[in-house]
Amino acid sequence: MLAAAVRLFNAHGYDATSMFDIAESLGITKSTLYHHVSSKEQLLGMAVDRALDGLFAAANDISGNNATQRLETLIRASVLVLAERLEFVTLLLRVHGNSEVEQHALTRRREFDRIVTDLVKQAQKEGGVRDDVDPATAARLIFGMVNSLIEWYRPDRGNPETIADTVTALSFHGLKTA
Amino acid sequence: MLAAAVRLFNAHGYDATSMFDIAESLGITKSTLYHHVSSKEQLLGMAVDRALDGLFAAANDISGNNATQRLETLIRASVLVLAERLEFVTLLLRVHGNSEVEQHALTRRREFDRIVTDLVKQAQKEGGVRDDVDPATAARLIFGMVNSLIEWYRPDRGNPETIADTVTALSFHGLKTA
DNA sequence: TTATTTACCGTCCGAGCGGTCGGTAAATCA
DNA sequence: TGATTTACCGACCGCTCGGACGGTAAATAA
Numbered sequence: 001m002l003a004a005a006v007r008l009f010n011a012h013g014y015d016a017t018s019m020f021d022i023a024e025s026l027g028i029t030k031s032t033l034y035h036h037v038s039s040k041e042q043l044l045g046m047a048v049d050r051a052l053d054g055l056f057a058a059a060n061d062i063s064g065n066n067a068t069q070r071l072e073t074l075i076r077a078s079v080l081v082l083a084e085r086l087e088f089v090t091l092l093l094r095v096h097g098n099s100e101v102e103q104h105a106l107t108r109r110r111e112f113d114r115i116v117t118d119l120v121k122q123a124q125k126e127g128g129v130r131d132d133v134d135p136a137t138a139a140r141l142i143f144g145m146v147n148s149l150i151e152w153y154r155p156d157r158g159n160p161e162t163i164a165d166t167v168t169a170l171s172f173h174g175l176k177t178a
Numbered sequence: 179m180l181a182a183a184v185r186l187f188n189a190h191g192y193d194a195t196s197m198f199d200i201a202e203s204l205g206i207t208k209s210t211l212y213h214h215v216s217s218k219e220q221l222l223g224m225a226v227d228r229a230l231d232g233l234f235a236a237a238n239d240i241s242g243n244n245a246t247q248r249l250e251t252l253i254r255a256s257v258l259v260l261a262e263r264l265e266f267v268t269l270l271l272r273v274h275g276n277s278e279v280e281q282h283a284l285t286r287r288r289e290f291d292r293i294v295t296d297l298v299k300q301a302q303k304e305g306g307v308r309d310d311v312d313p314a315t316a317a318r319l320i321f322g323m324v325n326s327l328i329e330w331y332r333p334d335r336g337n338p339e340t341i342a343d344t345v346t347a348l349s350f351h352g353l354k355t356a
Numbered sequence: 357t358t359a360t361t362t363a364c365c366g367t368c369c370g371a372g373c374g375g376t377c378g379g380t381a382a383a384t385c386a
Numbered sequence: 387t388g389a390t391t392t393a394c395c396g397a398c399c400g401c402t403c404g405g406a407c408g409g410t411a412a413a414t415a416a
Contacts, residue, residue: 034374129355137341148325
């Protein structure tokens with residue numbers, strides 16, 4: 001049910017998707033849908049939490065001897081979470097704070113950003129990451145790259161590990177020939 | 179007038195922004211607004227065209243002795259267009275094909291993607307770009323990075339040239355210490 | 357001066373929205 | 387068995403939306 005809602009939200013936009021549309025796609029009526037969920041916003045909240053929980057689980061589970069390695073681990077893990085929970089993360093990344101639920105999601109996203117920025121900062125101190133770039137900017141750009149997955153990655157084309165390899169390679173070494 | 183509409187579209191979403199909201203922000207009535215534009219969708223169309231025209235102007239104007247240099251030029255130019263037409267490009271990148279106008283924007287975006295992918299492919303042949311990555315994937319990832327600007331870049335913080343430097347540096351050399 | 361165009365407004369409309377409510381029938385519990 | 391909960395439905399409500407329409411007053415053109 002949540003999955004059906006998220007699919008429609010992503011396909012036509014949250015606002016453009018009516019509760020009737022969701023009910024119809026499930027073969028039930030709107031009334032029945034409201035018997036199982038209390039509001040449209042609740043569906044959104046459950047979905048973005050599913051995405052955020054995955055991201056934070058990855059962030060709390062990173063391994064590596066130093067910050068540079070840990071950053072690479074987090075980038076790779078994030079790609080895998082994006083791929084695995086693609087539709088939920090897609091919805092999350094399109095949220096823009098128009099309601100309490102969305103504000104809460106934004107707050108958690110900013111918290112995640114801070115973790116990444118701190119990691120970049122530490123990696124710079126270690127000398128593992130070039131120090132001629134602003135850590136916050138670098139963090140945003142790298143995760144901009146990671147997050148772009150939602151725009152084009154489709155689970156039936158190419159496996160997540162290969163993508164994760166490409167993303168980490170580009171993140172650390174860029175396009176230039178090795 | 180277009181600027182006011184785009185600002186509201188970006189702030190609250192296209193669907194969530196009513197023609198009344200736009201009119202109110204301009205100190206006129208909805209009727210007057212409809213005297214100047216024929217529909218809400220027309221406003222959207224004008225805005226995304228403004229963004230796409232900037233991007234294609236950049237793509238048609240790139241210089242460089244080889245594909246690798248031309249790719250770098252295009253990346254840099256795109257960052258500057260994003261910064262300059264931030265609000266229009268923001269709207270463009272949030273469009274998802276729910277109407278004729280949006281479909282048309284998507285088609286033009288795909289055309290731009292193809293230009294970039296071709297450039298990466300050529301650069302690989304030249305040996306200027308690592309050949310262990312799929313060109314289409316690399317193109318999408320790099321421009322995912324570029325496009326992430328709309329999520330966090332604000333014209334009053336840091337100048338576009340500095341950002342463009344960082345983006346090209348990360349694109350070609352990655353995070354690793356030089 | 358008169359005719360026409362331009363900018364502007366208040367009012368209205370049909371449609372669609374999120375959500376409520378009263379009720380029914382099947383499943384579960386005692 | 388009877389009582390209660392659960393899943394489901396049709397009808398309805400207040401509200402907002404994009405857009406249409408008829409009209410007015412100022413600017414412009416003849």
